[in-house]
Amino acid sequence: MTKRRKRFSCAEADVELVERYQSGDERALSVLLEAHYGLIKYWARKVLAWADREEIMAEANIAFFESVRDFNVSEGSDFHSHARDLIRRAIYKSPEVRRVRRNLYKNHRRVVEAQERLMEKLNRRPTLEELSEDTGLSVNQVNTAINVIAAFPFPLEEADGYLTIEDPSVSHLISEAVKELDSEDSNIIFRYYFYGQTDREIGEAVSKSKGAITMARGRAIKKLRAIISGEGDPHDGD
Amino acid sequence: MMGTEDIEQLLERARFKHLSESTLVSYNDNQLDEVGQALADAHLRLCLICERRLTFLKEESEALESYKITDEDKASIKKLVGQPQPKLEEYISAELERLNSYVQEVLAAWRLPYRKLAMRGGPEGNESWEIQSKDKVFTVRTVSNKREDLTVQFSSTELRWEGFQIHFKLGSFHKDVALSRKGNRVTAKVVIPKQERPKKMRDISIKVTSDS
Numbered sequence: 001m002t003k004r005r006k007r008f009s010c011a012e013a014d015v016e017l018v019e020r021y022q023s024g025d026e027r028a029l030s031v032l033l034e035a036h037y038g039l040i041k042y043w044a045r046k047v048l049a050w051a052d053r054e055e056i057m058a059e060a061n062i063a064f065f066e067s068v069r070d071f072n073v074s075e076g077s078d079f080h081s082h083a084r085d086l087i088r089r090a091i092y093k094s095p096e097v098r099r100v101r102r103n104l105y106k107n108h109r110r111v112v113e114a115q116e117r118l119m120e121k122l123n124r125r126p127t128l129e130e131l132s133e134d135t136g137l138s139v140n141q142v143n144t145a146i147n148v149i150a151a152f153p154f155p156l157e158e159a160d161g162y163l164t165i166e167d168p169s170v171s172h173l174i175s176e177a178v179k180e181l182d183s184e185d186s187n188i189i190f191r192y193y194f195y196g197q198t199d200r201e202i203g204e205a206v207s208k209s210k211g212a213i214t215m216a217r218g219r220a221i222k223k224l225r226a227i228i229s230g231e232g233d234p235h236d237g238d
Numbered sequence: 239m240m241g242t243e244d245i246e247q248l249l250e251r252a253r254f255k256h257l258s259e260s261t262l263v264s265y266n267d268n269q270l271d272e273v274g275q276a277l278a279d280a281h282l283r284l285c286l287i288c289e290r291r292l293t294f295l296k297e298e299s300e301a302l303e304s305y306k307i308t309d310e311d312k313a314s315i316k317k318l319v320g321q322p323q324p325k326l327e328e329y330i331s332a333e334l335e336r337l338n339s340y341v342q343e344v345l346a347a348w349r350l351p352y353r354k355l356a357m358r359g360g361p362e363g364n365e366s367w368e369i370q371s372k373d374k375v376f377t378v379r380t381v382s383n384k385r386e387d388l389t390v391q392f393s394s395t396e397l398r399w400e401g402f403q404i405h406f407k408l409g410s411f412h413k414d415v416a417l418s419r420k421g422n423r424v425t426a427k428v429v430i431p432k433q434e435r436p437k438k439m440r441d442i443s444i445k446v447t448s449d450s
Contacts, residue, residue, distance in 0.1 A: 030319045037315060038305030042298050061318055070400065081263055089397065112287070119284040120254060126286060150290035163287075166255035170248055175273040177245070186273070193249035194280035224245050
């Protein structure tokens, strides 16, 4: 549970207040607003360089009202995340931001494409300078593009093939399967596939030969294959 | 059964996939399991965009932690809660106007000599026709099945329109449907049975209203 939730509100209290408001208790809205007013202000601040504060706060406040009005308490989801999502979307779509959006997003495709290329090539996070060199944009332009994408990622997420977001079902499948491995095997999987280390580098880290790591990795993949197919660990019962 | 290459490919690509909002929130709240944490770490080591998204979530948490409500904020809240309805109504009216402008765009396209069919023998039926607004916010698609019933599907990325009513009329056929949320879109569907399909497909009207 985050500090925010300890101090200001918690998921259960949020839901209770939303239910009260949806049942006609206007005071519950005041309490919810006080608990989340910092959230509204935080995201509104992201665009104040280009937009009028009052206009943006009005859009964000309306989005918050909507989030309270429309939140489905029976779904068991997190109200704070729901409110954040609607507030950010409202800010992004506000007339104030719409005016400058074309300019804001002008360089984004180049920055996104460069970052996709460089992260695979370098096997690390590219720096702003490297992105700047790759795109031909200034460091400041790259930084602004990254800030806007990070604050309002949904237009890019929702445009086909622009940003490839993880598939939660695949992440869950990998997670559940790798959890079944023993710590030595999962360590090799983490290092090789998640951190991009070579078999030699892993061998050096765990004091084994490159060949031993290659074989162990092959066995671990075989186990994962068996786990995913429902056959269980092929070495169980040996 | 999944082959060895499949799991290897999934593992090889996993760290290059951007993190979903819910994964980032769970990561920030230390709610991921060991493998999920390792996978998120692996991606964050590579990706400036997701690293910045995480930074913003952390900043948000910190901002809320240190946030002290001011008298000015209290006054704003009091004003807002005291008068929520007029603002909400103004907002709903503006959103209806927006939705209506998309609908007019669709109607204009529809009323051109009912268009040459974009596709025949598609996976969902015999014929289909689709129009999408230039900004991809609003889409209308028609599909005719083998019985020649015509389905008109409305779809939008604008979640604010959830609950808005569409009053659809084609010839003598009419139907009211509400936009409801499906994933990241709001959608509504009207099915016109073959016997009620008019000869003049241009005799169409679509009106939108709010549910409140």
